[in-house]
Amino acid sequence: MPLPDDYLVYPKRRLGPDHERYDASPVRDRAPLVLPDGAKVALWVNVLLEFFPLNPSGKPFKAPGAMQTPYPDLRHYTTRDYGNRVGVYRILKVLDRLGIPATFWAQGAVAERYPTLIRDIQAAGHEIGAHGWDTDTIHHTAMDEGAERKAIADTLATLKDVTGTAPQGWLSPARAEGFATPDRLKEGGVEWFADWAHDELPTAFRTTAGDLTAMPLSDMLDDWQILVTYRRPEEEWVAQVADSADWLVDEADRFGGRVLSLTLRPHISGQAYRIRPLADSLEQALARPGVRAMTGGAILDAWRK
Amino acid sequence: MTHRDPNLYDYWPYKERPKIVWPGGKKLAFWVAPNIEFYEFDPPGNPSRKPWAAPSPDIVPYSARDWGNRVGHWRLMEVMDKAGVRGSISLSVAMLDHHPEIIEACVARNWEFFSHGIYNTRYSYGMDEAQERAVLEDSIRSVQAATGQRIRGYLAPALTHTEKTMDLLAEYGFWYTCDLFQDDQPQPVKVKDGRLISMPYSLEVNDVITYGVYNQSPRAYADVLKRHFDQLLEEGEESGTVMCIPLHAYLVSHPNRIGPFQEALEYITGHKDDIWITTAAEIAEFYLANHYDGAVADIARRGNARGGSGFNPVAG
Numbered sequence: 001m002p003l004p005d006d007y008l009v010y011p012k013r014r015l016g017p018d019h020e021r022y023d024a025s026p027v028r029d030r031a032p033l034v035l036p037d038g039a040k041v042a043l044w045v046n047v048l049l050e051f052f053p054l055n056p057s058g059k060p061f062k063a064p065g066a067m068q069t070p071y072p073d074l075r076h077y078t079t080r081d082y083g084n085r086v087g088v089y090r091i092l093k094v095l096d097r098l099g100i101p102a103t104f105w106a107q108g109a110v111a112e113r114y115p116t117l118i119r120d121i122q123a124a125g126h127e128i129g130a131h132g133w134d135t136d137t138i139h140h141t142a143m144d145e146g147a148e149r150k151a152i153a154d155t156l157a158t159l160k161d162v163t164g165t166a167p168q169g170w171l172s173p174a175r176a177e178g179f180a181t182p183d184r185l186k187e188g189g190v191e192w193f194a195d196w197a198h199d200e201l202p203t204a205f206r207t208t209a210g211d212l213t214a215m216p217l218s219d220m221l222d223d224w225q226i227l228v229t230y231r232r233p234e235e236e237w238v239a240q241v242a243d244s245a246d247w248l249v250d251e252a253d254r255f256g257g258r259v260l261s262l263t264l265r266p267h268i269s270g271q272a273y274r275i276r277p278l279a280d281s282l283e284q285a286l287a288r289p290g291v292r293a294m295t296g297g298a299i300l301d302a303w304r305k
Numbered sequence: 306m307t308h309r310d311p312n313l314y315d316y317w318p319y320k321e322r323p324k325i326v327w328p329g330g331k332k333l334a335f336w337v338a339p340n341i342e343f344y345e346f347d348p349p350g351n352p353s354r355k356p357w358a359a360p361s362p363d364i365v366p367y368s369a370r371d372w373g374n375r376v377g378h379w380r381l382m383e384v385m386d387k388a389g390v391r392g393s394i395s396l397s398v399a400m401l402d403h404h405p406e407i408i409e410a411c412v413a414r415n416w417e418f419f420s421h422g423i424y425n426t427r428y429s430y431g432m433d434e435a436q437e438r439a440v441l442e443d444s445i446r447s448v449q450a451a452t453g454q455r456i457r458g459y460l461a462p463a464l465t466h467t468e469k470t471m472d473l474l475a476e477y478g479f480w481y482t483c484d485l486f487q488d489d490q491p492q493p494v495k496v497k498d499g500r501l502i503s504m505p506y507s508l509e510v511n512d513v514i515t516y517g518v519y520n521q522s523p524r525a526y527a528d529v530l531k532r533h534f535d536q537l538l539e540e541g542e543e544s545g546t547v548m549c550i551p552l553h554a555y556l557v558s559h560p561n562r563i564g565p566f567q568e569a570l571e572y573i574t575g576h577k578d579d580i581w582i583t584t585a586a587e588i589a590e591f592y593l594a595n596h597y598d599g600a601v602a603d604i605a606r607r608g609n610a611r612g613g614s615g616f617n618p619v620a621g
Contacts, residue, residue, distance in 0.1 A: 008423075
């Protein structure tokens with residue numbers, strides 16, 4: 001039995017991407033991004049505040065970091081919870097010492113359970129974005145439409161209850177989406193999101209409800225990616241952040257402002273033995289000429305001008 | 306019926322082979338293969354392989370590959386220009402339609418194109434002969450129309466093959482396949498009719514393996530490339546070797562990786578007196594004209610010629 005004939009039919013073989021969300025645009029052909037105060041590279045630090053339920057459904061897949069052993073998996077539950085109790089406060093201290101404003105992506109369930117944590121982050125002057133309800137609420141195409149809209153609304157409302165304002169930015173749990181997720185985010189009041197990794201600069205992103213801005217978030221310097229998935233030692237992480245900063249500073253001189261994004265999980269980067277390498281990597285990046293720490297919202301403001 | 310052995314080539318031990326000397330008296334033929342690929346947002350299923358790990362759309366891996374087509378290729382082209390290396394492009398042929406701006410930039414650099422299937426999310430598994438012919442004919446016709454080049458090489462999409470792939474390549478006038486990894490020198494491939502050679506590509510120093518399988522750091526990858534080169538250059542004194550660096554801009558071009566890669570590339574291309582910096586088609590053309598017959602004869606002389614051709618039972 002050969003493959004069905006339509007396996008060799010390519011209905012979206014056409015100019016630009018094979019979806020409607022944005023057009024092709026080589027990054028070097030765009031108007032230069034002008035960052036404030038002559039900055040060349042925006043160091044965008046992202047910190048994830050996740051809640052990992054002890055009894056995940058695992059549908060349609062288990063989020064990275066979810067429970068692994070038979071129920072009750074106290075080992076993974078408590079190591080993740082350590083991040084929200086201890087690790088995050090270590091990270092806050094480092095950010096404070098280095099004067100780095102960061103984007104904290106908070107899940108609704110974290111805000112509901114630990115409102116004081118969210119308020120501490122807010123008081124330190126960081127930006128708070130919405131990270132979905134919890135790590136077991138994975139947005140996907142087969143998700144019931146009502147359930148998806150409710151997850152978005154509940155997340156935004158719970159964060160608003162705690163901070164006083166609804167977040168404008170969104171990062172989906174496990175960065176997963178269904179085909180309609182961006183439309184539902186925009187309808188729910190989200191202004192920008194960071195699920196896609198398709199670029200190094202903000203890009204317009206079409207939805208059925210109007211434009212949702214995409215802030216591409218690289219996972220190249222993501223702590224989970226380098227330290228857990230790749231199992232690299234911490235010194236290499238420091239070296240990679242420094243190398244990235246060097247390369248981007250050089251490009252920024254020729255093509256305009258660039259973004260260096262770094263994603264941290266308090267249960268990974270906030271470990272006692274990792275906090276110093278984390279601080280070193282941030283400090284080294286900031287020591288490069290023209291590197292300046294900015295939140296996602298501040299980068300977007302510069303891009304919109 | 307399946308086979309225990311593909312019978313696509315004969316055993317040919319790596320010693321005392323007829324000496325290859327590359328043009329200009331060079332010891333090592335060096336080529337770089339940027340994979341310029343398109344992975345679909347919502348590809349159809351194939352019974353033998355799922356295109357994405359998560360249910361469609363699989364946002365992060367899809368968009369990370371799109372990053373290559375918006376950001377990565379431009380960065381890699383600049384690095385290759387500086388090192389004076391022309392690319393031999395492993396092309397998802399649909400890229401001609403999706404991103405002509407990238408194709409034009411490659412044509413302007415006089416880079417070679419070869420086919421890597423239509424999309425890297427359409428696999429050859431399960432194709433009958435007519436379907437596989439349609440992919441090859443589409444590849445030849447589309448690249449010719451867009452670039453004026455007649456493609457001479459093939460790397461099957463996502464390394465998915467059928468038993469007929471190699472015979473069809475020879476029939477359509479391809480010179481080389483990148484799908485066989487049995488050697489560091491070219492070798493005749495046993496096809497039903499015509500001539501085809503295996504071109505050393507590489508999985509070992511391919512950035513997909515470096516980053517996706519071996520989890521190397523960017524600096525470790527640079528070190529691997531230098532050591533791999535040093536060894537093949539030393540052996541090339543005895544008989545010319547081939548080194549290929551297969552790349553994927555969506556992997557190697559990130560700011561944390563491209564610097565160490567550039568350093569390794571400049572180290573290699575600094576050996577100008579000893580290496581032939583070239584393209585796969587130029588290597589194949591030279592080999593077919595100067596070394597193909599000698600290789601066939603040497604394999605026969607050693608008593609290693611088993612007869613038959615790929616996936617066809619050996620006579621006797």
